[in-house]
Amino acid sequence: MVNSGITFIEIIDSLQQAVAVVNSQGRIISVNRAWIKHSIEAGVPETFAWNGVRFMQVYSAISEADGQPPDELDSVLNGTVPFIRMEIQCLLQRKLEWFLLDASTIYEDDGRTVKGMVVCLTDITKSKALEHDLMEALTQIRTLRGLLPICAVCKRIRDEHDIWNSVESFLEKHTHAEFTHDICPDCIRRLYPKYSSVLDGSSCS
Secondary structure: OOOOOOOHHHHHHHOOOEEEEEEOOOEEEEEOHHHHHHHHHOOOOOOOOOOOOEHHHHHHHHEOOOOOOOHHHHHHHOOOOOEEEEEEEEEEOOEEEEEEEEEEEEEOOOOOOEEEEEEEEEEOHHHHHHHHHHHHHHHHOOOOOOOOOEOOOOOOEEOOOOOEEOHHHHHHHHOOOOOOOOOOHHHHHHHOHHHHHHHHHHHHO
């Protein structure tokens, strides 16, 4: 394999996701630039020393959950579960943000002995806001599907409660349509024949 001159640390530092490496005792031994950047934005001093801090304390401090790290994180750290992915809410600078947390176990070369874990936080606040807006829109959209029982004589429609409704009433209940009333030319000719000549004249002009 050709040596490109790019170090592993440089690759990790180039990521937009916040990455922390945790040893088998659960203490942070390294963080990348994105982690530091997000921390500063959250109000942590730039000079704060992350090395040696217990990751579970960090999780409890930033998570909007019950304050206790989930058992899955302990399972990754002890190697019982090699990988987890979950969404967490964080209250940063009085603003609620969402992150996707990925945690993976780091093993020795034997593939069994646990060295620690790597944690990656991806900011998904914008996508969660979009998801919320879409769900709000979906709850406001009511559509008509299937067969509608309609009276062959009066044209009223029977709803799910066996109540017969006018077409206008039924559509207003099941859609966002609103009605204004007018009279079509054919009905004007039938109901008001004296105005037929006016209509016919306007249609010829």
